[in-house]
Amino acid sequence: MTRWAPGTAERLQEAALALFADRGFEQTTAADIAQSVGLTERTFFRHFSDKREVLFHGQRLLAEAFTSGAQAAPDGASPIEIVACALRSAASVFPDERRPHSRARRSVIEQNPALRERELHKLAGLSAALTETLRARGVAPLAAALAAQCGVTVFGLAFTQWIGEGEQRSFDALTTQTLQELLALAAKGTPRIAP
Amino acid sequence: MTRWAPGTAERLQEAALALFADRGFEQTTAADIAQSVGLTERTFFRHFSDKREVLFHGQRLLAEAFTSGAQAAPDGASPIEIVACALRSAASVFPDERRPHSRARRSVIEQNPALRERELHKLAGLSAALTETLRARGVAPLAAALAAQCGVTVFGLAFTQWIGEGEQRSFDALTTQTLQELLALAAKGTPRIAP
DNA sequence: GTCTATAGTGCGATAGAC
DNA sequence: GTCTATCGCACTATAGAC
Secondary structure, three states: OOOOOOOHHHHHHHHHHHHHHHHOOOOOOHHHHHHHOOOOHHHHHHHOOOHHHHHOOOHHHHHHHHHHHHHOOOOOOOHHHHHHHHHHHHHOOOOHHHHHHHHHHHHHHHOOHHHHHHHHHHHHHHHHHHHHHHHHOOOOHHHHHHHHHHHHHHHHHHHHHHOOOOOOOOHHHHHHHHHHHHHHHHHHOOOOOOO | OOOOOOOHHHHHHHHHHHHHHHHOOOOOOHHHHHHHOOOOHHHHHHHOOOHHHHHOOOHHHHHHHHHHHHHOOOOOOOHHHHHHHHHHHHHOOOOHHHHHHHHHHHHHHHOOHHHHHHHHHHHHHHHHHHHHHHHHOOOOHHHHHHHHHHHHHHHHHHHHHHOOOOOOOOHHHHHHHHHHHHHHHHHHOOOOOOO
């Protein structure tokens, strides 16, 4: 017998999502979450550096999928093609079964500005990691940052569509279609912007 | 004679930037800032909803420039052309004289994750406003969101270049060049991403 | 303007695992 | 014995309520 059950962080995450969904983020204290799984507030903060972080721990998997996908892109791929590989890889993190959970999580985040800020920060981290991967593959700094940021934009909008009510398309299909739409928009952009 | 000197918020902003630059954001309390201009902590929080906000009040001007630029775009302009107009208009907010101030501000923000989160949140607000303007002009929802987000991406990267050490180009020149680079990247993107 | 709840930190104590 | 997860307590600053 172990004195401490394993998966403490995971239990805290689940409990937090449930409580946030029920009473709201601000109406739930860190002590509430800890107590609901039989721990103290102090222990909560040992696992999560701040109260918001409890909703964002899973994002590590996503960052890994992103960069591993980019690294696995074929030699000679253009920056946008590399980004497309990263997106395809990211799609594996969001199988259809996860839709309800993602919806619940997003609904909580949507209702609190502080949580939205944290989400944007995590997306920026994705962008930075992808930029780094692109640069490691020899892409010029500005191009790498632009392509990575476009990838994250497509990811974000695909995700929003994916959890939309009644949406049936897979995450993978949505990223592909959204990226195509971005490329189409760019192609319609004026050839000369300067006067 | 007025009982209270005008421009209280502005004086607090300046004092805050100076103190943050000197001791760091976390080492400066709201009371420190208020005291340094002869006010109380309570007054600080009357002007700014939270401590970070004192660095972001100026952003309203930027949002207005963005949307007014987009609204002023010629009829029949493509989404990317509209975004280009927004960027051109935004450039007026960043004349060369502002470079040193922008650099100091960015340096403070860069060193604190909480401030970076707030900055990303403000950029997301710009994106949302621009999306709305594009939609009002009849652009389809997804295209509007994509184009607006690309605009904000270009804005952000142009800004980072603009405050780079030794950079001489104007903000306007940088947005134009960065947008062109984005369009060039998209043009090199593969015609078919799906297998 | 005062008062209070909560976030988050620092440090020491405890107790089981090894 | 060491290591590590947890707890308990004291403390500050934020931010909002009154």
